[in-house]
Amino acid sequence: MHxxxxxxxxxxRPATAMHGLRTSENPSxxxxxxxxxxxxxxxLIGGSAHGRALTQHHETAARREIxxxxxxxxxxxxxxxxxxAFRFRRFEDGxxxxxxxxxxxxxxxxxxxxxxxxxxxALTDIRYxxxxxxxxxxxxxxxxxxxxxxxxxCIAERNELAATAAALAQLSAAERIARLILHLRxxxxxxxxxxxxxxxxxxxxxxIADATGxxxxxxxxxxxxxxxxxxxxIDDGKFTILNLAKLRRMVERK
Amino acid sequence: MHxxxxxxxxxxRPATAMHGLRTSENPSxxxxxxxxxxxxxxxLIGGSAHGRALTQHHETAARREIxxxxxxxxxxxxxxxxxxAFRFRRFEDGxxxxxxxxxxxxxxxxxxxxxxxxxxxALTDIRYxxxxxxxxxxxxxxxxxxxxxxxxxCIAERNELAATAAALAQLSAAERIARLILHLRxxxxxxxxxxxxxxxxxxxxxxIADATGxxxxxxxxxxxxxxxxxxxxIDDGKFTILNLAKLRRMVERK
DNA sequence: CGCCCGCTTGAGATAAATCAAACACGGTGG
DNA sequence: CCACCGTGTTTGATTTATCTCAAGCGGGCG
Numbered sequence: 001m002h003x004x005x006x007x008x009x010x011x012x013r014p015a016t017a018m019h020g021l022r023t024s025e026n027p028s029x030x031x032x033x034x035x036x037x038x039x040x041x042x043x044l045i046g047g048s049a050h051g052r053a054l055t056q057h058h059e060t061a062a063r064r065e066i067x068x069x070x071x072x073x074x075x076x077x078x079x080x081x082x083x084x085a086f087r088f089r090r091f092e093d094g095x096x097x098x099x100x101x102x103x104x105x106x107x108x109x110x111x112x113x114x115x116x117x118x119x120x121x122a123l124t125d126i127r128y129x130x131x132x133x134x135x136x137x138x139x140x141x142x143x144x145x146x147x148x149x150x151x152x153x154c155i156a157e158r159n160e161l162a163a164t165a166a167a168l169a170q171l172s173a174a175e176r177i178a179r180l181i182l183h184l185r186x187x188x189x190x191x192x193x194x195x196x197x198x199x200x201x202x203x204x205x206x207x208i209a210d211a212t213g214x215x216x217x218x219x220x221x222x223x224x225x226x227x228x229x230x231x232x233x234i235d236d237g238k239f240t241i242l243n244l245a246k247l248r249r250m251v252e253r254k
Numbered sequence: 255m256h257x258x259x260x261x262x263x264x265x266x267r268p269a270t271a272m273h274g275l276r277t278s279e280n281p282s283x284x285x286x287x288x289x290x291x292x293x294x295x296x297x298l299i300g301g302s303a304h305g306r307a308l309t310q311h312h313e314t315a316a317r318r319e320i321x322x323x324x325x326x327x328x329x330x331x332x333x334x335x336x337x338x339a340f341r342f343r344r345f346e347d348g349x350x351x352x353x354x355x356x357x358x359x360x361x362x363x364x365x366x367x368x369x370x371x372x373x374x375x376a377l378t379d380i381r382y383x384x385x386x387x388x389x390x391x392x393x394x395x396x397x398x399x400x401x402x403x404x405x406x407x408c409i410a411e412r413n414e415l416a417a418t419a420a421a422l423a424q425l426s427a428a429e430r431i432a433r434l435i436l437h438l439r440x441x442x443x444x445x446x447x448x449x450x451x452x453x454x455x456x457x458x459x460x461x462i463a464d465a466t467g468x469x470x471x472x473x474x475x476x477x478x479x480x481x482x483x484x485x486x487x488i489d490d491g492k493f494t495i496l497n498l499a500k501l502r503r504m505v506e507r508k
Numbered sequence: 509c510g511c512c513c514g515c516t517t518g519a520g521a522t523a524a525a526t527c528a529a530a531c532a533c534g535g536t537g538g
Numbered sequence: 539c540c541a542c543c544g545t546g547t548t549t550g551a552t553t554t555a556t557c558t559c560a561a562g563c564g565g566g567c568g
Contacts, residue, residue, distance in 0.1 A: 089420055091507050097420040109409070116413040141401055147391065154408050155363070159370040161415035166343055166351040168422035169467030173556070204514065213423030215557055220516060253345050427524070458546065472524055474547060 039105030057130040067120040076130040078108040083126030098211035176212040197241040293359030311384040321374040330384040332362040337380030352465040430466040432504040451495040
């Protein structure tokens with residue numbers, strides 16, 4: 001057996017980070033979750049049409065753990081509660097494409113007929129939560145407001161993917177990297193995780209490379225140039241944006 | 255004023271191709287539409303929970319006509335009935351990225367809070383149909399079966415975009431072109447429009463270039479190589495796949 | 509201690525872009 | 539009828555962005 005999600009070694013987070021399966025019977029960490037209101041979670045936690053809370057399975061996973069493989073269809077909807085994860089796909093020749101990065105409040109919708117061919121992997125130790133897909137459906141159908149929220153989330157994800165595709169097709173290496181960092185910055189900023197244009201940043205250069213379609217070597221050179229030009233510095237588990245306006249200008253070739 | 259969708263000059267399609275606005279009062283061309291059963295249309299035409307048909311606005315547009323610009327939010331859902339169209343986005347420096355191509359039965363869902371920054375343009379003379387977004391909502395909410403269909407369509411579109419992004423990030427020029435052609439072939443094949451691995455194909459090399467993030471010059475060279483290698487030939491408004499297995503192998507680097 | 513991982517830097521190779529010219533085709537206007 | 543123009547394709551020569559290969563360095567860890 002491999003990659004049991006309940007296994008969690010080297011976990012140095014506070015004791016409140018419980019692991020294993022927990023249903024809504026138990027006190028839920030969602031009650032104190034800081035991103036709850038900003039995430040699609042609020043709909044899922046809000047419950048079904050009849051006001052009954054949806055079943056939750058809170059779990060943890062260690063850094064590098066793969067939460068699911070691409071080809072199995074999944075019955076569950078995953079929500080990241082704490083830490084970082086990413087969705088990726090491996091090509092036959094070993095190349096990897098990273099579709100996107102997920103932080104607290106991000107939702108990975110369960111898959112249906114088709115498999116998307118993407119896996120989900122923990123970038124840091126994480127806490128996450130699974131909802132049962134079959135329960136989500138009545139939740140959305142039961143309340144028009146939930147439907148609107150779901151629809152908006154769906155469209156937003158689609159737009160983001162479309163913008164990513166456009167960037168990969170048309171932007172230079174430096175612009176693609178700038179776009180990635182800026183995109184992450186803005187999402188982290190919305191969760192008030194950016195202070196003084198600096199923020200924890202667990203991505204290695206290899207993750208940046210695989211998300212932008214570049215080589216780690218080239219990413220290293222480009223980041224060096226960014227630092228030299230006083231645009232952006234990434235060291236030691238955090239990034240610091242030295243010149244936000246300049247960074248934005250690089251991407252707003254639009 | 256510019257680009258009124260009802261304007262349709264140089265239209266040499268048969269007289270059955272009417273233009274202008276038509277509501278469900280009038281006899282609908284959908285009744286004889288060959289792709290109706292295979293498209294999300296079937297849900298929209300099927301009607302709302304109460305069995306009432308949704309309002310339809312059938313129109314036509316001439317080649318090159320832009321059906322909508324990126325930043326205006328739209329209240330309507332567009333369905334292509336006949337002909338080809340594509341969604342694209344223009345960058346400030348004039349570059350264009352083509353997100354995808356649409357043929358009969360393809361749906362462009364209305365946009366909500368966010369604008370996706372993409373325009374819709376007719377590649378050939380087209381017939382298309384608009385539904386009113388506000389009417390679509392009760393239609394989906396009213397019938398779980400419609401919800402499932404909508405969900406499936408939504409996920410499928412998402413998966414397709416993700417696959418496109420992965421291809422742009424990791425595949426070579428030849429592989430990207432092969433993927434595009436193959437992708438179109440398979441969709442056309444599902445509509446029984448491919449005979450003897452040959453099919454009408456209105457894209458110019460510039461469209462292929464803008465969809466794959468390449469230069470027209472390089473597309474021309476790559477297509478020449480394809481023809482010389484007996485893989486694929488594109489001439490004169492149609493493509494002919496000379497070696498389907500070989501073409502698939504190029505892409506199934508997977 | 510030695511090893512693996514991640515980052516950096518250099519030198520050379522290559523895929524694709526750029527610049528440039530020519531051609532084919534259909535339409536249009538004199 | 540011809541001259542002309544716009545659009546689309548092809549081909550050649552050169553440039554450039556990015557990759558590949560290779561080596562070295564530092565830190566964490568068994």
